[in-house]
Amino acid sequence: MDNADEDSLNVLIVEDEVLLAMELSHLIEEAGCRDVGHAMSSDDALDMAARLKPDLALVDVHLQDGPTGIEVARHISIDRGVVALFMTANVRRLPDDFAGACGVIGKPYSEHGVRSALRFLDHCIRDGHAPGLPPAGLQLAPAWAAHWGLNDLPRTA
Amino acid sequence: MQDTTADDPDALVRALAQKTALLHEVDHRVKNNLQLVSSLLLLQARRAVDPAVRDALRSAQARINAVAIVHRRLFQEEDALQFDVAAFLEDMVEDAIGGSGRTDLHARLDLEPAELPAFQAAPLALLVGELLGNCVRHAFPDDRGGVITVTLVREGDQLRIEIADNGVGVATTGANPGAGQTIVKLLCDQLRADCQVADAHPGVQTILRLPLSGAR
Numbered sequence: 001m002d003n004a005d006e007d008s009l010n011v012l013i014v015e016d017e018v019l020l021a022m023e024l025s026h027l028i029e030e031a032g033c034r035d036v037g038h039a040m041s042s043d044d045a046l047d048m049a050a051r052l053k054p055d056l057a058l059v060d061v062h063l064q065d066g067p068t069g070i071e072v073a074r075h076i077s078i079d080r081g082v083v084a085l086f087m088t089a090n091v092r093r094l095p096d097d098f099a100g101a102c103g104v105i106g107k108p109y110s111e112h113g114v115r116s117a118l119r120f121l122d123h124c125i126r127d128g129h130a131p132g133l134p135p136a137g138l139q140l141a142p143a144w145a146a147h148w149g150l151n152d153l154p155r156t157a
Numbered sequence: 158m159q160d161t162t163a164d165d166p167d168a169l170v171r172a173l174a175q176k177t178a179l180l181h182e183v184d185h186r187v188k189n190n191l192q193l194v195s196s197l198l199l200l201q202a203r204r205a206v207d208p209a210v211r212d213a214l215r216s217a218q219a220r221i222n223a224v225a226i227v228h229r230r231l232f233q234e235e236d237a238l239q240f241d242v243a244a245f246l247e248d249m250v251e252d253a254i255g256g257s258g259r260t261d262l263h264a265r266l267d268l269e270p271a272e273l274p275a276f277q278a279a280p281l282a283l284l285v286g287e288l289l290g291n292c293v294r295h296a297f298p299d300d301r302g303g304v305i306t307v308t309l310v311r312e313g314d315q316l317r318i319e320i321a322d323n324g325v326g327v328a329t330t331g332a333n334p335g336a337g338q339t340i341v342k343l344l345c346d347q348l349r350a351d352c353q354v355a356d357a358h359p360g361v362q363t364i365l366r367l368p369l370s371g372a373r
Contacts, residue, residue, distance in 0.1 A: 017189075023196040026203060089188035090181075092232075108192040108225035111199060112256035136251045 009033040009122045012054035014045040014072060015087070016064045024058060027111055031118035042068035049076040055125055056118075059101065061088040074099040083125055085117070091139070098141035105138055113137035124148045184232045191225045216290070216336075222252065223286035227278040240278045242316065243268035243309055246285065250307055253289040261302030262293065268309040271316055273367070277348060281367070284344040287337045288320045288363050296324025296360060303360070314369050321362040 011033045015021040018040070025035040036052045039045035041064040049057060057076055061069035073084040077100035084101035086094060091106045098104070102124075105117055116135035123131040130148040134140050140150065195218055202214035226248050231237055250264045273281065289305070297303045301324065308319040345352045351366040 017193065019200065020192060020196050023199050026199075089185045089192070093181075106229050107188050108195055108222075108229055110195075110222050110225070110252050110256065112252050116255060135255075136248060 009056055009118075009125060010036045010052070010054045011118070012036055012045070012048055012052060012057040012082070013038045014040075014057055014059040014063065014069065016040045016060065016062065020060075023111075024114070027114045028118065031115045031122070033118055033122060039063075041065045042072050045072045046075060049080050049082050053080075054082055056121060057082050057084045058087050059084050061086060061090055061093075070095065070099045073101040077101060083121070085121065097143070101141060102144040103134070103138055103140040109137060188225075188228055188232075191221065191228055195221045195225055219256075219290060220283060220286060220340075223249065223282040224279050226252065227282045231275055231278065238275050239272040240275050242271045242273055242281075242318075245278070245282065246307055246309060246318070249282065249285055249289060250305065253286070253293050254305065257293045259293070259297070259302075261300065262297060263302075263304050265304055265306040266308075268307070269311055271309060271311055271369075273316070273369070277367075280344045280347050284341060284348065284350070284365070285318065285320070287341050287344075288365075291337065292320065292322045292324065292361075296322040298325060301325070311369070312366075316365075316367045316369055318365040318367070319362065320365075321357055322360040323357075324360045326356055326358075326360060 009032075011028045013021045013024050013028075013035065015024065015038070021038050021040075025038070028035045033056075036054050037048045039048045043065070045057070045059070045063070048054075057073075059069045059073050061067055063069055063072070069086070069088070073086060076082040077084045084099075086098070086101050086104040087107060087109065088094070088104060089107040091104055094101075094104060102121070105113060113136065117138040120131065120135055120138060128148070130145075130150050133150070134145075140148075145151070198214055198218035198221060202211050202218060205211040205214055226245065227240065230245050230248065231240055246268055247266060250266060254262050254264055289307075292305050296305075303323045306319070306321045308317070308321075310317045310319075341352065344350075345365075349368055353364045355362050355364075
């Protein structure tokens, strides 16, 4: 198991299902990142993103106050510079521009899928380019794939 | 009521939209609930002190995960009644090897495009999951690295799925006559599949043959 140190990626969990959030927290630590907080509603998410300045936010579409995750992603990625990643069972309902988010992991995800995606994004965010093709289960937004040097990716998950 | 709807195209369109929305809602709930079940088992496994209990919870979680892979795939495709066997096998192998944390195990995939009816997806996932799990857990002990080869071929009205490893062979792989073997046997009956296990020198080769016409 990797240990989070000073340089670890700071990750905010935006998820209204507490048991999923708790298990995600374990997976974040196992991937060598640091869990900095857990928001259950869009207000909490916006507040915590501003206060805690995470590098990455894992965002569920359905939060305590409704399907507000998409606006959360748009706001924190565009206004706060936080890389957002959707985690949702409704992959096909995301807007074409991913609301500024870097991609999506479809639910139900596997622990291995989440850990590999976090390690991959850790590289991307740190180095500014992808270490290779994204792992299975992680679908990147076209704009972010291009930003990290991956062009012409087929849109499959 | 029936007649009004049938005569009114707008009402038909509305009724269809309502049905579609309902289907999406159910799909969404199934996926979220599978996620919840899977995460609960993982949380419980993390807390378990007894290694045997932890292993049991882990294998239960792996079985749920096999079903989850099917559901993630099913409604991503346009056609929810058929499922893409090759894409699903890729996901299964990636998860079985990647999830084991072993960097000395590798996969070789040779998969022809093939589809099966959606109702066979979950039993096939559980069956393949058991066979892959056996490879990963038993074929490569003591840091012995190796390759797991998965082949998918259409042979007339049958699908042949072959799972082979170059590990330590039959004698040590058959050591666990637990739930896994029972699950394999029962699911083969359900899918009307034929399962043959052979010593492959080195390793073990398992060949599944499934009728394409659709068992029930």
